[in-house]
Amino acid sequence: MKKITVTTEYNQFRFVKGNRPLNDLHLSKLRKSMNENFLPIPIIVNERMEIVDGQHRFTICKELNLPIHYIAGQNWNISEIRQINSVQKSWTYHDFIKSYMDLEKGVGPYTTLDWFIKTYNIPTQAAITILADSSLSARQLNDFKSGNLKINNLPWAKEFCTWLVKHKPVFSAWNKRGYVHACIILDKDRRFSRAKWLRQLFSHSMKMRHCTTIDDYLDLIEYVYNVGTRQADRIRFQREGRKWNQGKFR
Numbered sequence: 001m002k003k004i005t006v007t008t009e010y011n012q013f014r015f016v017k018g019n020r021p022l023n024d025l026h027l028s029k030l031r032k033s034m035n036e037n038f039l040p041i042p043i044i045v046n047e048r049m050e051i052v053d054g055q056h057r058f059t060i061c062k063e064l065n066l067p068i069h070y071i072a073g074q075n076w077n078i079s080e081i082r083q084i085n086s087v088q089k090s091w092t093y094h095d096f097i098k099s100y101m102d103l104e105k106g107v108g109p110y111t112t113l114d115w116f117i118k119t120y121n122i123p124t125q126a127a128i129t130i131l132a133d134s135s136l137s138a139r140q141l142n143d144f145k146s147g148n149l150k151i152n153n154l155p156w157a158k159e160f161c162t163w164l165v166k167h168k169p170v171f172s173a174w175n176k177r178g179y180v181h182a183c184i185i186l187d188k189d190r191r192f193s194r195a196k197w198l199r200q201l202f203s204h205s206m207k208m209r210h211c212t213t214i215d216d217y218l219d220l221i222e223y224v225y226n227v228g229t230r231q232a233d234r235i236r237f238q239r240e241g242r243k244w245n246q247g248k249f250r
Contacts, residue, residue, distance in 0.1 A: 004042050006069050010062045013070075016050045018102045020095035022059060030060045042069040093124040100147055109149040120161040126180040130157045160187060163194050170205035182217035191235050192225075200224050 043054025051058055052073065061068050097117075100110035109131075117127045128144055133153040143149060151157075164183060167174035186192045201208070204224050211217045218237060226234040 004069055004071055006040075006067050008065070008067050010058075010068065012049050013045065013058060013068070014048070014050045015055055016052065018099045019051075019055065021098050022056060026056050027059060030056055031063070034060050034064060034066065038066055040067070040069045042071045044071050044073055046073060096145055097124070100149075103147075109151050112151055112154070113149060116157070116161075120165060120175075122161060122164075122175055122180065123177055126175070126177045129181065130160060130184065133157070160184070163198075166198060167201060170202055171208050173208075173210045176210070178211055178214050178217050181214045182221055185214070185218065186221060186237055189237055192237065197221070197225060200227060203227075 041054075041057060043058050044052045046052055049072075054070075058068060060066075097110050097114050100108070101114055104111050113124075113127060113131060116122065116131060117124060120127075122130065125141075128140065128149070131149075131151045131154065132140060133156065160183075164174065164180065171179075173179050186197075187194070201224065204227050207220075207224050207227070209220065211220060222235070222237050225237075
């Protein structure tokens with residue numbers, strides 16, 4: 001069993017660069033709990049005294065001048081820390097983005113993803129799909145979580161989202177994942193016109209509704225897109241537009 005050491009020398013401890021940021025709500029709960037009943041639960045540090053697990057407990061102990069109980073372990077790296085934390089409390093998408101951004105130092109795919117999400121107010125999963133220019137798969141999410149995020153077509157992604165934001169005034173679900181994915185699929189269809197869809201959307205916004213699936217959004221968009229169009233000129237996007245080539249919308 002590992003030895004538990006007790007100290008009040010707070011300055012010897014360091015946070016690991018790339019670990020997820022402190023959570024204010026968690027800090028508040030810990031502060032209240034430790035004020036009422038301090039339990040000496042040890043934090044875990046590596047051989048460089050970097051906190052592998054317990055950065056919230058350390059922060060509150062230091063704030064309240066309470067002793068730090070710690071266990072010194074092996075040479076943990078940031079990947080192992082993410083694994084430990086994911087078992088105890090699931091990392092959010094923001095946690096992963098922030099973690100990898102810290103390691104990129106201002107330049108890299110996660111920094112771009114963070115900028116993209118904030119600039120266009122796009123949900124993370126939808127933003128990953130747009131930047132990768134492909135369907136969202138379990139493998140793609142695993143790549144994102146393991147630090148292998150791919151950005152395949154940033155110019156198209158920026159152009160697409162500039163157009164997508166224009167939907168906001170008349171459709172409240174404009175940035176929901178299902179609607180975004182449906183728009184990506186249609187945008188890859190050569191028969192689809194962004195300009196026409198904006199005209200139809202603004203003219204017939206009362207016909208729009210929130211849907212639960214991508215296919216339902218495709219049906220809805222197709223219907224509204226064809227309003228006022230002669231029967232012979234109407235387009236069926238689902239049958240001819242949704243062509244897949246190695247996971248890409250084509």
